[in-house]
Every structure is written in structure tokens, then in C-alpha cells.
Amino acid sequence: MRLTTKGRYAVTAMLDLAFHSQHAPVTLTDIATRQTISLSYLEQLFSRLRRADMVIGVRGPGGGYQLSKPVADINIADIIRAVDEQIDSTKCGGEANCQNHKACLTHDLWTGLSDQIHEYLSGISLGDLLARKPIQDVASRQDHDVQQMIEFRRDVIVRM
Amino acid sequence: MRLTTKGRYAVTAMLDLAFHSQHAPVTLTDIATRQTISLSYLEQLFSRLRRADMVIGVRGPGGGYQLSKPVADINIADIIRAVDEQIDSTKCGGEANCQNHKACLTHDLWTGLSDQIHEYLSGISLGDLLARKPIQDVASRQDHDVQQMIEFRRDVIVRM
DNA sequence: ACTTAACCTAGTAAATCAGTCAACTATAAA
DNA sequence: TTTATAGTTGACTGATTTACTAGGTTAAGT
Numbered sequence: 001m002r003l004t005t006k007g008r009y010a011v012t013a014m015l016d017l018a019f020h021s022q023h024a025p026v027t028l029t030d031i032a033t034r035q036t037i038s039l040s041y042l043e044q045l046f047s048r049l050r051r052a053d054m055v056i057g058v059r060g061p062g063g064g065y066q067l068s069k070p071v072a073d074i075n076i077a078d079i080i081r082a083v084d085e086q087i088d089s090t091k092c093g094g095e096a097n098c099q100n101h102k103a104c105l106t107h108d109l110w111t112g113l114s115d116q117i118h119e120y121l122s123g124i125s126l127g128d129l130l131a132r133k134p135i136q137d138v139a140s141r142q143d144h145d146v147q148q149m150i151e152f153r154r155d156v157i158v159r160m
Numbered sequence: 161m162r163l164t165t166k167g168r169y170a171v172t173a174m175l176d177l178a179f180h181s182q183h184a185p186v187t188l189t190d191i192a193t194r195q196t197i198s199l200s201y202l203e204q205l206f207s208r209l210r211r212a213d214m215v216i217g218v219r220g221p222g223g224g225y226q227l228s229k230p231v232a233d234i235n236i237a238d239i240i241r242a243v244d245e246q247i248d249s250t251k252c253g254g255e256a257n258c259q260n261h262k263a264c265l266t267h268d269l270w271t272g273l274s275d276q277i278h279e280y281l282s283g284i285s286l287g288d289l290l291a292r293k294p295i296q297d298v299a300s301r302q303d304h305d306v307q308q309m310i311e312f313r314r315d316v317i318v319r320m
Numbered sequence: 321a322c323t324t325a326a327c328c329t330a331g332t333a334a335a336t337c338a339g340t341c342a343a344c345t346a347t348a349a350a
Numbered sequence: 351t352t353t354a355t356a357g358t359t360g361a362c363t364g365a366t367t368t369a370c371t372a373g374g375t376t377a378a379g380t
Contacts, residue, residue: 003163003277006368008270027325038370047327060378061324076273085367110168112292113236113284117163120280124273132272166337187356198339207358220347221355245336 001118007080009037010045014079017055018071018126025064045083052082071127077118161278167240169197170205174239177215178231178286185224205243212242231287237278 013031020026028046032039046065049055054074055065067074173191180186188206192199206225209215214234215225227234 001163003161004368008274009369011273012270025325029325040371041369043327044369050327057326058378059324059326059376062379063325063377065326110172113171113289114168116284117277117281121277124276129273164337169338185356189356200341201337201339203358204339210358217357218347219345219355219357221349223347223356225357 001077001080001114001121002084003080004084006045006083009035009041010049010079010083011076013037013042013045014049014054014067014074014126015129017065018067018074018130021064021066024062025058025066027064030064048083049079052078054078054082067126071130072125074126075122076124076126076129077121080121161237161240161274161281162244163240164244166205166243169195169201170209170239170243171236173197173202173205174209174214174227174234174286175289177225178227178234178290181224181226184222185218185226187224190224208243209239212238214238214242227286231290232285234286235282236284236286236289237281240281 012035016031016035017026020030028039028042031037032042046055046057050057050065053068056068057063057065172195176191176195177186180190188199188202191197192202206215206217210217210225213228216228217223217225
């Protein structure tokens with residue numbers, strides 16, 4: 001279990017997707033605009049999320065991404081694990097013989113805590129996050145603030 | 161709140177220190193041997209831990225490191241925060257003006273979760289970890305396995 | 321056909337990780 | 351009072367990861 005800005009981007013994007021894809025697919029361009037994340041970087045993250053069966057890509061006009069499961073069935077640990085390289089078992093890759101001939105001692109110490117963190121994050125679903133008032137407020141504010149920007153951009157492009 | 165192998169090293173080392181420094185200071189050399197962590201890397205980590213007032217360095221022969229507080233008063237979040245660069249508020253460093261003129265929206269989404277993780281890790285003390293049976297077992301096994309190695313190394317050096 | 325938007329590949333500057341090397345200072349034991 | 355111990359500091363390095371850019375191809379709708 002690793003916790004970096006990469007995972008934060010993924011969780012934020014998934015939260016944005018969950019909030020906006022109730023009726024129709026959401027384009028990465030929209031998410032990138034709302035959350036100020038690089039579009040190409042988002043593409044990379046969603047490539048992993050798609051391969052992990054967390055989202056479904058819909059091609060063509062009117063397309064975008066949708067969640068593949070109900071928000072209650074997608075937890076934070078899964079999202080982070082999907083985009084982060086899985087933390088290799090360091091040194092003793094499963095062999096458990098890095099110190100003398102005994103089982104890999106160093107990592108056993110950390111394992112308990114690491115498992116707990118994972119278990120904790122597994123217990124929080126996208127649905128749980130969505131249900132929180134502060135997040136709803138922020139999302140609504142983003143919609144309001146960014147909607148004009150998105151429409152303006154589309155108008156400009158249409159006119160070109 | 162970031163979670164990498166760097167933090168894992170720090171927690172593991174602090175756990176080792178807590179387990180062995182009841183009576184006398186523990187040298188980084190011993191910790192490095194037991195936990196198979198680079199000595200010089202440990203020195204860097206403990207330099208930060210010392211500046212964060214989590215450990216006390218005792219110089220000279222018989223010296224080493226000791227915890228500065230009871231194990232119940234040292235929590236995991238503090239350890240990780242001491243060695244990791246604090247995650248900067250990305251883009252809008254406290255200014256809260258990264259999107260339009262409004263408050264920094266993107267990061268607000270993550271803040272709630274990040275705070276929760278921090279709160280969760282704050283609730284686990286070194287004492288809590290020490291009290292766990294599996295960790296005691298592993299630590300005991302390490303003592304048994306590594307003690308000969310340490311003594312052997314000292315004998316060799318004395319003879320040189 | 322043309323547009324849309326997902327999908328894919330390769331590359332890159334910057335940051336971080338994990339570690340080395342080499343010096344220095346304070347302290348306790350000889 | 352040497353001398354060995356052990357902490358302290360800083361500079362430096364290769365490898366990896368991050369975050370991002372550029373440029374394509376493919377599938378689907380109008």
C-alpha cells in the first residue's frame with residue numbers, strides 16, 4: 001500500500017466521475033478541466049483503471065467514461081492499487097529468505113500495519129465519500145464555476 | 161500524508177528501537193544489522209527523527225539512540241511525517257487561489273480522506289504495535305538470529 | 321466523410337529514493 | 351591524554367517514479 005499524489009489524482013478523478021456520470025459518460029477533458037489535471041496524465045491513469053475493471057470507456061461522440069460498478073462497490077484501496085505499481089515484496093520477492101535462511105523478518109514487522117491501512121481504505125467506498133456534505137458542496141461549486149468555462153470552450157471550438 | 165518505503169523504514173526502525181532501548185541506548189549499527197537497512201540511510205532518517213524530538217542521540221562509547229518519549233506517546237503518523245517531506249499543498253500553497261479566484265477546489269476533495277488517514281495513523285502508537293503478539297515473536301526471533309552475528313562481528317573487529 | 325473521444329506509444333524534465341563516501345565533533349574508557 | 355566509539359553533517363550518485371507532452375491509431379456517432 002503506497003500513498004502518493006498519483007493515488008490522490010486517481011481518487012479525485014474517480015470521485016469526480018462518480019459525481020457526474022449518473023446519466024451519461026463523462027469525458028476526461030471535462031474531468032481534467034474541473035480538477036486541473038493534465039489530460040494525458042489522466043488518460044494514463046484511466047488506462048489502468050479500465051484494465052482493473054473499475055471504469056468502462058465509451059468511444060466516439062457522446063462517449064467518455066462510466067463507473068463499471070455501483071459507487072458502494074468501489075473502495076479507495078482498489079483505486080490506489082490500480083494506479084500504483086504494486087509494492088514489490090522487496091529483496092525477498094515471496095521467497096522469504098532474505099535474512100539467513102529464516103523467513104523475511106524485516107518486512108513482517110511492517111506487514112501488520114500495512115495490512116491495517118489497506119483494510120481501513122478498503123472500508124471506504126466512493127459512495128461513502130459522495131455522501132459527505134463537504135464534498136457535495138465542493139463538487140457543486142466546481143460545477144457552477146467550471147460549467148461556463150467548458151461551454152465557452154465548446155462554443156469557441158464550434159465557431160472555429 | 162504520504163506512505164512510502166521511506167516511512168516504512170522509519171517505523172520499522174523505531175519499532176526496533178522501542179523494543180531494544182528499554183535499558184540502554186541502541187546503536188544504528190545494530191538496527192541496521194537486525195533490519196537490513198543501510199546504516200547511512202538510517203543515519204539520515206534518524207537525523208530527521210532527532211530534529212523532530214522523537215529520539216535522543218547519546219554520543220560516545222555505549223551511546224546510541226533512545227526514544228524521547230514513552231512508547232504510548234509516539235504515534236505512527238508522527239514518525240512518517242518526520243521523515244517524509246511534507247506533502248506541499250500543490251500549486252496553491254496555502255493561497256487557495258489555483259482555480260479562478262475561488263478556494264482551491266481540487267485538493268479540498270482529497271483533504272477529508274487525507275485527514276482521516278492521518279487521524280487513523282495518529283491513533284496507533286508504538287506501544288500499541290509493541291503489544292501485538294506477532295511483532296513480539298518476530299522481534300524475539302530477530303534477537304536470537306542476529307545476536308551471534310553482532311557478537312561475531314565485534315569479536316572480529318576486536319581481534320584486528 | 322468528418323468529428324469525437326477513447327486508446328496507445330514513446331519520450332522527458334524534475335523529483336524522490338536508497339545508498340555511498342568522507343569528513344567532523346562529542347564522549348567515555350584505556 | 352590518547353584512543354576508540356558513535357553521533358552528526360554534507361555532498362554526491364544511480365535508479366526509479368512522477369507528472370507531463372507530443373503524436374499517433376481506432377472505434378463510434380452525425
